[in-house]
Amino acid sequence: MDVSRFSAGLLLACSFLTACQTQKMPAATASASSITPAPLVWQSAAYSMYRDSIVQGRYVARARSRTELTSNYRSPANAFQSPQVSFKFSLNGKDNEMQPGQDHVFIAVPKAGQPLETPVIVFGQQYVDQTPVPANTYLAPNTPLKIRLDLRPVLAAFRKQGFYPLYNGQKLYKDDLKHVFVAGNTTPLSWDFDNLINKPQLELLDADGDGIYEATIVLNAHSDVKTTAGTWQQSLDVSALPQLTSDYPMLDALYNLALEEARRAVEPDGTFRTGQEWAGVWTRDISYSIILSQALLQPEAAKTSLLRKVSPDGRIIQDTGTGGAYPCSTDRIIWATAAWEIYTATGDEDWLRKAYPIIKASIDDDELNAYDATTGMVRGESSFLDWREQTYPKWMQPADIYQSESLGTNAAHYQGNRVLALMAEQLGEAAVARMAQARADRIKAGINRYLWLEEQGYYGQYRYGRTFPVLSPKAEALGEALTVLFGIAEGSRSQQVVARTPVMDYGIPCIYPQIAGIPPYHNNAVWPFVQSYWGLAAAKAGNETAFMESLMAVARPAAMFLTDKENFVASNGDFAGTQVNSSNMLWSLSGTLGLVYKGLFGMDFQADHLTFRPFVPQALGGTRKLTGFRYRGAVLSIEMVGFGQGIRRITLDGQPLPDATLPATLTGPHDVRIELPGDKFGSSAQNKVPHHVAPMTPAVSYAGGRLSWPAVEGAQAYQVLRNGQFAARTTEPAYAVSTPTAYTEYQVLAVDAQGFDGFASEPLPVEANKFRRTYELETATPKSAKPYQGYTGKGFVEISKTVNRTISIKVQVPAAGLYALDFRYANGNGPINTSNKCALRTLRRGAEPLGTVVLPQRGVDEWSDWGFTNPILARLEKGSQTLLLTFEAANENMNGAVNQAMLDHLRVTRVE
Numbered sequence: 072m073d074v075s076r077f078s079a080g081l082l083l084a085c086s087f088l089t090a091c092q093t094q095k096m097p098a099a100t101a102s103a104s105s106i107t108p109a110p111l112v113w114q115s116a117a118y119s120m121y122r123d124s125i126v127q128g129r130y131v132a133r134a135r136s137r138t139e140l141t142s143n144y145r146s147p148a149n150a151f152q153s154p155q156v157s158f159k160f161s162l163n164g165k166d167n168e169m170q171p172g173q174d175h176v177f178i179a180v181p182k183a184g185q186p187l188e189t190p191v192i193v194f195g196q197q198y199v200d201q202t203p204v205p206a207n208t209y210l211a212p213n214t215p216l217k218i219r220l221d222l223r224p225v226l227a228a229f230r231k232q233g234f235y236p237l238y239n240g241q242k243l244y245k246d247d248l249k250h251v252f253v254a255g256n257t258t259p260l261s262w263d264f265d266n267l268i269n270k271p272q273l274e275l276l277d278a279d280g281d282g283i284y285e286a287t288i289v290l291n292a293h294s295d296v297k298t299t300a301g302t303w304q305q306s307l308d309v310s311a312l313p314q315l316t317s318d319y320p321m322l323d324a325l326y327n328l329a330l331e332e333a334r335r336a337v338e339p340d341g342t343f344r345t346g347q348e349w350a351g352v353w354t355r356d357i358s359y360s361i362i363l364s365q366a367l368l369q370p371e372a373a374k375t376s377l378l379r380k381v382s383p384d385g386r387i388i389q390d391t392g393t394g395g396a397y398p399c400s401t402d403r404i405i406w407a408t409a410a411w412e413i414y415t416a417t418g419d420e421d422w423l424r425k426a427y428p429i430i431k432a433s434i435d436d437d438e439l440n441a442y443d444a445t446t447g448m449v450r451g452e453s454s455f456l457d458w459r460e461q462t463y464p465k466w467m468q469p470a471d472i473y474q475s476e477s478l479g480t481n482a483a484h485y486q487g488n489r490v491l492a493l494m495a496e497q498l499g500e501a502a503v504a505r506m507a508q509a510r511a512d513r514i515k516a517g518i519n520r521y522l523w524l525e526e527q528g529y530y531g532q533y534r535y536g537r538t539f540p541v542l543s544p545k546a547e548a549l550g551e552a553l554t555v556l557f558g559i560a561e562g563s564r565s566q567q568v569v570a571r572t573p574v575m576d577y578g579i580p581c582i583y584p585q586i587a588g589i590p591p592y593h594n595n596a597v598w599p600f601v602q603s604y605w606g607l608a609a610a611k612a613g614n615e616t617a618f619m620e621s622l623m624a625v626a627r628p629a630a631m632f633l634t635d636k637e638n639f640v641a642s643n644g645d646f647a648g649t650q651v652n653s654s655n656m657l658w659s660l661s662g663t664l665g666l667v668y669k670g671l672f673g674m675d676f677q678a679d680h681l682t683f684r685p686f687v688p689q690a691l692g693g694t695r696k697l698t699g700f701r702y703r704g705a706v707l708s709i710e711m712v713g714f715g716q717g718i719r720r721i722t723l724d725g726q727p728l729p730d731a732t733l734p735a736t737l738t739g740p741h742d743v744r745i746e747l748p749g750d751k752f753g754s755s756a757q758n759k760v761p762h763h764v765a766p767m768t769p770a771v772s773y774a775g776g777r778l779s780w781p782a783v784e785g786a787q788a789y790q791v792l793r794n795g796q797f798a799a800r801t802t803e804p805a806y807a808v809s810t811p812t813a814y815t816e817y818q819v820l821a822v823d824a825q826g827f828d829g830f831a832s833e834p835l836p837v838e839a840n841k842f843r844r845t846y847e848l849e850t851a852t853p854k855s856a857k858p859y860q861g862y863t864g865k866g867f868v869e870i871s872k873t874v875n876r877t878i879s880i881k882v883q884v885p886a887a888g889l890y891a892l893d894f895r896y897a898n899g900n901g902p903i904n905t906s907n908k909c910a911l912r913t914l915r916r917g918a919e920p921l922g923t924v925v926l927p928q929r930g931v932d933e934w935s936d937w938g939f940t941n942p943i944l945a946r947l948e949k950g951s952q953t954l955l956l957t958f959e960a961a962n963e964n965m966n967g968a969v970n971q972a973m974l975d976h977l978r979v980t981r982v983e
Contacts, residue, residue, distance in 0.1 A: 112319070112690050113619060117576040117644065118627055123320040125630045127644070132630035134324035137316070138305035144631040148647035152210040152291055154179045158255030160194055160220050160275070162248060163930055164267040164902070166465055167237045168195055170770050170781060171588075178202040179216055179257075179290060188217035191283060194225055195238065210257070214290040218253050220275055223282035233860060234935075244860045244935040251275045251284050259288055262588050263460060263650055265904035268931075299646075303633040307331045312368060313700040315667060318693035322622075325629050329663040332635055332655045333368060341375040346637055346653030354380045354390050355402055355455050358409035359600055360658040363665035366412040367674075367700075373413050374422060377406060382967070387433040389965050392457040394469020394927025395901055395909030397965045398440045401451030402480045404433065404487035411490040415676035418703045418735050427494045431503065434491060437484070438510070439961040440911065440923045445944075446476060446534075447517035453533060453547060454479035455601075458650075458904065461593035462547075462582055464768045464830035467535065469903060469927035474941045476540070477533035478522055478550030485514040486557045497678060515559050523564075528571035530554060532582065537834045537942055538891050538982050539795030539816055544828060545765075546572050548579045549601045555608035569612040573760040577644035578602045578624035584763040584827050591640045592650040595762070598638045599625050603662025610670050610686035613716060615752040618670065619688040625663055635659035642762040672697060672711060672745075683721065683731045687714045687747055704738035713747035720746040766821035766829040769804075773837055778817055779805040783829070786821035792831060793817055814842040814982045843980040844882070848894075851880050855973065859897065859934040862975045867897075870912065871971040876958040882979055884947045889983035891942040892954070895975035896926045899934040903927075907965035910972040914943055915955040921945045924956065926972040937975060944982070 113120045118127035123134045132142040157174040161167065175198045181187040192198045228235040229245040237243055252267040252274055254260060259272060267273055275284035309330040317323055336344050343365070345356045357365075357376045365373045380388045380403075387406045389397035397403070410426035413419070441450045452472050456462040456479070459472060467475075488511035495504035522530045524544055529551055532543040551572045554560040560568050573583040578597035585595045606621025629635050632646055634654040639646045646652055668674050671691070673684035681702055692714030700707045713719075721728045722744045733743075769780040769789065778791070782804045791799040791806050794816055799806060808817065815838075818831040847864035852875055854866030868875060884890070892914065900908035910926035922943035929936045954977075964970050 113623055115576060115620070115623070118623075120321065120623055120626065122318065125321060125627050127627065127631060130631060132321075132633075134320040134630075137320060137323040138327055140303045140324050140328065140630060140633055141301060142299065142631050142633050143301065144299060146645050146647035147643075148645055152257065154204060154208060154210045156216070156255060156257045156260070156290070158218070158253050158260055160192075161252040161254050161264055161267055162225075162237075162243055163250055163933060164252055164264055165930075166254070166264045167239065167241070167243070169197060169238055171465060172767050172781065172784065173197055174255075176200050177216075178204055179210055179214055180204065180208060181211070181214070186217065187215060189219055191219045191221045193221045210291045212291050215287055216290055217285060217287045218275065220251065220253075220284040221282065222251065222277070222284050226282050241936070242861055246858075246860070247930070247933045247935050249931060249933070253286060253288075256588075256590075257290055259290075259292070261650060262590055263458065263592070265458065265460060265902070266650070268902060299632045299634065301633075303328060305331055307334050309334055311699070314698045315695065317695035319691065321630065322626060322691075325626055325663060326667060328629060328633070329635060329660040332660045333365070333664070335655055336657045336660070337369065337372045341372055342379050343372055343376045343657055345657050347634075347655035348653035352376050352379045354388055354406055356658055358405040359455070359604075360661035361409035362405075362412050363600065363603055363658065363661040364668055365657075365661055366409065366416045367668055367676075368664060370413055370417050370419075373409070374419075377410055377413075377426075380406065381429055382965070384963070385429055385432050386436060387429060389907075390457070391905050391907050391965075393452050393459050393472050394903060394925075395898070395964065395966075396907045397909065398437070398450070398911065398923070398925060399452055399469045399473040399909055399927050400457060401437060401441045401449060402454035402483050404437065405454065405483045406430070407433075407487040407490045408483070411493065412676070414494075415678055416702070423494060423497060427491075427498060430487065430491050430494065434487060434507070434510075436961050439913075439920075441473075442510075443476060443517075446521050447513035448476045448481050448521065449484040449514065450474060450476055451480050453477040453550070454483050455549060456547075456581060456593045458593060460589055462532075462586070463535070464833075466768065466833035468929075468938055469909070470925055470939065470941045471535065471537065473925045473927065474537065474540075475533045475535040476517075476521070478518070478530050478547050479553060480550075481514055481518050481522075482550055482553035482557055482559055485511050485518070485559055486553070488514065489557070493678065518554065518559055519564075528567040530560075530568070536795060536818070536831070537816070538814075538944070538980075539834070541792060541795050541818070541831055543830065546583045548572070548581050548583075548605060552601070552604040552608040555612055556604065565608075565612045566614070569609050569614045569617050570756050571758045574617070574620070574757045575641050575760060575762060577627070577639070577641060578621075579605045580641040583760065584765040585641075587764050587767045587829070590650055591642075591648055592638065595641050596638045596649055597624065597641045598659070599628060599635065599656075600658035600662040603666050606666050607669055610673070613753070614755040614757075615688050615716075616755040617757050618686060619690060620757060622666055622670070622688075622691075625666060629659075629663060635663060667697075671695070672709065679735045681733045681735070683718065683743075683745060685711060685718065685745060685747060686716050687711070689714045689751060692747075692749075702733065702737070703735055705733070706740045707733075707743055708740070709743045709745065711745040711747065713749045715748040715750050716752065717748055718745055719748045763825065763827060765827045766823045768830040769819045769821055769832045771817065771819050771832045771835050773808075773817070773835055776810065777805060777807050778819065778835070780819055780832070783821040785823050786829075787824045788822045790820050790822060790828070791817060792819070808837060811837050811841075814839060814980060839980065842982075843978055844885075846880055846882055846977040846979065848878065848880065848974045848976055852878050857934070857973070859973060861897075861935040861937050863895070864976060867973045867975045869971070869973055870910070870956075870958070872958065872968075878956045878974075880954045880956065880977055882952050882954060882977070884949050884952055884979070886981070887947065887949045888981050889944060890947050891944055891978075891980045891982050892921070893942040893978050894924060894926070894940045894956075895937055895978070896940055897934050897937050897973040897975075898926050898928050898971070899930055899932045899936070900969055900971060901928040902931050903929065908969045908971070909964050910970050911962040911964055913957050913959045913962060915957060916945070916947075916952060917955070921954075923962070934973060939978070942980075947979075
């Protein structure tokens, strides 16, 4: 036993037992009510806050002083686990064994004296263990389970025909089989197929070459039991940073914890470390952290970190991610807002001149590669939500994610263009400022036109699909917050977004509702930095309820876990159970600080001034002081008293301060005193919702004039979409369709009893070949001699930075109309979820650019895995047309050296 921890807990319990508590407690905290000191500050159904403590059921965190915290929190993640283990086998880390929702099931209850092992399960044939589970039987700690797979049918198909036909119609060729994994629902199993490659313990091996693959995994391992330290006591000198004192010791201590962790987050080379477990500099992590508070707190480290994320040719580096990152992911532009934040905080003109051309060059490339002239918006993955299975339907390939238009990323691009306009104005570049502002206006208009959900009162997650996009009605927390903070949601919309976006007991989940079969990380998770942006949005919208709950939702985990964790499970508030996590997380600690500076004190930094717009809930009224706060050449001592929104009286060195605004020219030490109005806030609310999982995505097929799909568990009805529009509602898993006279795609989505939609199924063209022509590319340029398989026609061609930089393709257009142009391709330069070798090309008709062709990675050395690029929509005239596929300057990816793919054929499909 840890004696010091036991002693601290005993002293804490004794002190609580001597305190009187008269307030009525909610059920979730009733067990601690007799040992919790008054006065109560805030409570919910899940936990309560007192001036010096936070209580969550039997767990108590307490501030012994402004520099010491204690907590008895212990993760319940390993308690009462079901012995029912669901799993699937995976070839090369892909979900390719059976239809979605069809899993193997094994009851992991060992019999005396017998090792626990599955029968030999044939790949693709579902096994369901019918063993009854006795009442009150749980998965025992450290349960070893041998999993056995019969892969002989796959190997036999390799010998017979060179490939194995997967359930989804794709072919797996012998040379492309690299790994055999098991995925599942019980730790260490995971449904995150893309990241199985990073878990070698989940790989099955055939040691004796008999075609039976095996792996032994340990379920409910003691090493998985997550605990945190029992005590935090400040050990670093943070006196050079702004000091906070208030009537709330717990909040002061959490502020000091964040200050200390902010100091620990700076590496010896002067860059920010993303988290205790995450070395290195990440564009989005540092940028969101800088915006929240690090530009104010540690501006030199902020500058150094941002410059580390600039390529040799002066562009912002996109973090690695889906399909080889850029331009499947395009949220690098948030760098621009971070750069502007540094300028407004420091007034550093040299920094302004250094950042400006980097931002301009990056946006110039983005405009060519990712801007959609039709909607005015920008393509690419949702900002920071960069594990595709966590937030996208499984059928979406990286090319589909590139094609989508997401809320958070578009908000970041709107603000990035606004920043470019502001910088250009400062530097006298009027023409650039006008162009940047015009782009920003188009993005804003597109967001409000295409993503707003009038009935829900917030924005949809993203537009997705192929030829005919549809809008996902899920809420996306970071994007919702950014629309308010950046002024995209105007007028009453900003209040609606804050009041009506779904929020759970432990905070605002990244998305809502959740995705079935996906473990917590972005799915079913709260990220404190997102919560902090949500809190700042609540303050801007004047919503006291949402702001107060945001403060609490950030304070509770930091107090209980005694560190600023990366994330936690939305449904139970626990840090264990998410797929990946870290302590001392840069953007989490930055959010704690940002809620003080920009929330409570309401600091609003502009190019030539600092304005105070404080927002203090009535429950947190009192006196708070912030001393040693550096603003450009000034050092401020700020005292704020009372509660409310707005200011009754503000003085600078005892004299009234007009408009509550400090000029940027202020130098030296100064005293600011703010008296808040003390008026009660108007009524405000949040949309508090229970944990909910949306129905799974149907797997739809077509035959004989009929769509059909396996019934989806929990579905009360199904909606059928034709070319992205509502066509029918049915309670049966089938729907008759007429013979199409024009190109037609169908999708189906399941609707549950609560009215929540799942994702729409993969677009299914019906009899599309009647409206499509295919052009084999080996007829346009010599075919490659590489030994890859699975192509159509007589071969395929290679494209790289040195091979076939331009390919000329002659096509015959049967009639004038709108056509979708896409390429069948392979890219084995990396896994789907990491690296940076997405290939790009520009498609032209003569000199006219038609669009960017994106050829993302599809697997490590999987060169016989073929898929299709994004479709480019273009109006073509009847007759012969010459199309050019070219490698141009804007087509450089983040790798710089490797920009390669194999091309099979071009499809030309008339869609209108």
